[in-house]
Amino acid sequence: MNAYALLGIKLIGVSFGSMAVGLLFMGLGRKVTARIQRRMGPPFYQSFIDVIKCFTKTSITHNFVMDLGIIMALGGLIATAFFIPFANFSILGSSSVVIVLYLMSIGYLGMAMGVSASGNPNATIGISRALALMMGYEIPFVMVIMAMLITYNSSDLLTYAVAQSNGIGSWHIWKYPLGFIAVEIAFQAMVGEAPYDHMIAPAEIASGPMVELSGKYLGIGFLLHAVQLYVETGLIVNLFLGGASSWYVMLVKMFAVYFTTLSINAVMARYRIEQGIRHLWIWAGSFGLLQLIYTRIWG
Amino acid sequence: MEMDNLYLANLREEKQNMWGGLVNYFRKRSMWMLYYCTGCGAIELPPTMTSRYDMERLGMGPMATPRQADLLLITGYLSVKTLKRVIWSYEQMQEPKYVVGFGSCPINGGIYWDAYPVINHLEAFIPVDMSIAGCMPRPQAIIDAFEKLMGEIQEGKAIGYKRYEKHYDWYKKNQDAVLGRTEAVLKPWNDPFASNPSVDELMALEKGESNV
Numbered sequence: 001m002n003a004y005a006l007l008g009i010k011l012i013g014v015s016f017g018s019m020a021v022g023l024l025f026m027g028l029g030r031k032v033t034a035r036i037q038r039r040m041g042p043p044f045y046q047s048f049i050d051v052i053k054c055f056t057k058t059s060i061t062h063n064f065v066m067d068l069g070i071i072m073a074l075g076g077l078i079a080t081a082f083f084i085p086f087a088n089f090s091i092l093g094s095s096s097v098v099i100v101l102y103l104m105s106i107g108y109l110g111m112a113m114g115v116s117a118s119g120n121p122n123a124t125i126g127i128s129r130a131l132a133l134m135m136g137y138e139i140p141f142v143m144v145i146m147a148m149l150i151t152y153n154s155s156d157l158l159t160y161a162v163a164q165s166n167g168i169g170s171w172h173i174w175k176y177p178l179g180f181i182a183v184e185i186a187f188q189a190m191v192g193e194a195p196y197d198h199m200i201a202p203a204e205i206a207s208g209p210m211v212e213l214s215g216k217y218l219g220i221g222f223l224l225h226a227v228q229l230y231v232e233t234g235l236i237v238n239l240f241l242g243g244a245s246s247w248y249v250m251l252v253k254m255f256a257v258y259f260t261t262l263s264i265n266a267v268m269a270r271y272r273i274e275q276g277i278r279h280l281w282i283w284a285g286s287f288g289l290l291q292l293i294y295t296r297i298w299g
Numbered sequence: 300m301e302m303d304n305l306y307l308a309n310l311r312e313e314k315q316n317m318w319g320g321l322v323n324y325f326r327k328r329s330m331w332m333l334y335y336c337t338g339c340g341a342i343e344l345p346p347t348m349t350s351r352y353d354m355e356r357l358g359m360g361p362m363a364t365p366r367q368a369d370l371l372l373i374t375g376y377l378s379v380k381t382l383k384r385v386i387w388s389y390e391q392m393q394e395p396k397y398v399v400g401f402g403s404c405p406i407n408g409g410i411y412w413d414a415y416p417v418i419n420h421l422e423a424f425i426p427v428d429m430s431i432a433g434c435m436p437r438p439q440a441i442i443d444a445f446e447k448l449m450g451e452i453q454e455g456k457a458i459g460y461k462r463y464e465k466h467y468d469w470y471k472k473n474q475d476a477v478l479g480r481t482e483a484v485l486k487p488w489n490d491p492f493a494s495n496p497s498v499d500e501l502m503a504l505e506k507g508e509s510n511v
């Protein structure tokens with residue numbers, strides 16, 4: 001088998017693998033939320049059933065741009081997943097955090113393009129909220145990444161992961177504690193969990209961007225969220241929690257990150273959008289800035 | 300009789316499709332509902348959804364818009380004006396779609412049987428797959444109905460949406476008969492749209508050739 005075919009198989013494997021991991025997390029997440037609310041909750045494979053059901057339904061498209069935008073979003077996020085090292089293994093050999101940040105926004109922009117084309121005002125409100133919130137969490141996030149760039153003089157996620165591989169004591173969570181807090185707050189907003197769930201807000205703007213998605217489009221919407229979970233939890237594990245040397249450690253660490261988010265989500269109410277952005281800039285932003293200054297001077 | 304034929308045809312279609320049974324499994328285990336809280340019945344849904352009876356066990360959950368939902372819940376009496384919105388919502392839903400009527404009001408009018416703004420038989424306007432008797436049905440009855448509906452989906456019996464497609468003329472006739480009653484009573488004397496102008500009239504109006 002030649003090298004290209006092998007690479008192709010690996011890429012397809014990562015695409016479906018990231019979806020499967022994300023869907024598993026979503027299902028476990030629903031179970032966790034249910035247990036917090038003292039319910040039984042759905043079985044852990046419920047998200048798989050939901051997505052397959054969505055693909056067996058009829059669906060409505062509004063125009064070509066909607067199809068294109070949604071596929072672009074999925075493509076953008078899967079492309080990001082290729083650059084996330086999974087258990088010290090990166091299929092493309094390089095995994096620059098700058099590329100990850102850059103590709104991740106393609107996913108969001110594709111989503112924005114696709115759902116705005118549906119012409120529903122609720123979708124437009126949802127997207128404008130999502131983009132406003134993006135301004136809120138990307139800046140603190142980039143400040144923390146800059147602190148790491150200063151220390152290592154490299155943007156490679158694998159370098160960071162290898163530097164943390166000498167046991168718990170070497171994890172970045174101790175080296176950049178303020179940065180970790182900033183990123184955790186930003187992560188809450190990235191995955192759109194309360195108190196930053198303005199974008200979906202079912203009771204308020206009828207699930208925002210998803211309002212016009214039916215059948216297969218909704219299925220792709222779920223897959224988008226799944227890949228997004230994979231990418232973002234993977235990113236945090238590689239940045240702060242020491243990467244992993246085997247796949248199950250990696251999965252456990254990724255789920256631990258998501259579990260924290262879910263626990264906060266279960267007990268918080270939603271901010272208003274301007275409160276949300278202010279909160280992100282004041283808290284996540286100042287922690288990120290302090291980390292950057294500290295690393296620049298003493299790091 | 301007619302209905303039986305439709306059911307048999309559906310069964311035959313599913314037999315030919317080797318994935319039919321599997322697809323039905325996914326459809327029954329993941330029903331997303333759009334609840335149309337028209338009457339008193341909506342009050343029994345919160346206990347059905349929350350910790351006590353926890354409907355999410357069955358893979359059911361609330362959805363925000365008709366586009367995303369599989370299951371339309373009509374929770375109680377329907378006034379003629381609401382009926383119009385229900386029909387719009389139902390027609391926006393994607394197939395396969397199911398309708399459940401809650402309580403005696405959608406079945407035969409219940410205690411509103413002689414009220415002028417309320418319709419008596421929901422199944423004359425949209426196809427109802429499952430009706431729950433009671434005024435109001437308790438959460439146990441609701442969960443029981445959903446389990447029965449799941450069984451029907453698995454057996455390929457819940458084909459209300461196909462009935463609607465096939466007998467659309469009949470449904471449409473019934474809908475028009477009552478919706479005609481909701482036309483505005485007071486009409487401004489020079490409003491060009493008040494008397495349902497024809498397409499030609501509208502086009503003339505747009506070109507400025509008419510001074511209705």
Ligand code: SF4
Nearest residue numbers: 338375402403404434
């Ligand atoms: S059946 Fe009873 S509870 Fe339900 S809407 Fe009618 S009157 Fe109200």
